[in-house]
Amino acid sequence: MKIQENAVVGLTYELKVSKIEDEIESAPFSVEIRDEEDPFYFLFGQSGLPEKFEELLAGNAEGEDFAFDISVEDAYGALDDELVISLPSDQFSGERGFSPEMLEEGNFLPLMDENGYSMQAKILKNMGDSLLLDFNHPLVGFDLHFEGKIIEVREATKEELEHGHVHGEHGEHE
Known part of the structure; x- marks a missing residue:
């Protein structure tokens, strides 16, 4: 076949x-x-x-x-700059299942969108009170x-x- x-x-x-x-x-x-x-x-x-x-x-x-x-x-x-965004770090707390090791630069975060679909974002920079995330495909x-x-x-x-x-x-x- x-x-x-x-x-x-x-x-x-x-x-x-x-x-x-x-x-x-x-x-x-x-x-x-x-x-x-x-x-x-x-x-x-x-x-x-x-x-x-x-x-x-x-x-x-x-x-x-x-x-x-x-x-x-x-x-x-090509890279879509609109998919690179900054989000408050408190959205990635231990209560939400995130450990400090997960929030290191270069790591991919396993996330879900508002419809429950799996997605991931690469941490470009941890700025303390916020994370710069890249939602582009790797x-x-x-x-x-x-x-x-x-x-x-x-x-x-x-x-x-x-x-x-x-x-x-x-x-x-x-």
Whole structure:
């Protein structure tokens, strides 16, 4: 079976990223490896990854290797300054489940929006009475370089299509 809409896809891959600054591209460096011990499974059309990722995998079959690049524009885009905000430090108290170690610069805070959806923010600066937080995706501003192998392609079950995610050994359980 080839990768197509509503197929369940299992992959192993290494993701490397690079960035262009002052017209000089950095050497790609590895940020994620999904191997046979921890493969990435998703419902094609609903991976949550940039659209270009799925577009470049479409039509491939189980057992095939892949390697492709996704530019900043087709990945997570450029930094959005409006997603860098300052919030009062008292919103991140111990009573709310935050420890002092969590509030160190460079850490990612696990947060929820007003609708209960998980999100994260990187602490850019702890200014004592406030935190400067970056809500941009961690890979914003980077070109993505994927290299991997398609380890499984199968038809999604009716339940997987209804729920919008993979069930079973490599997905969520009902």
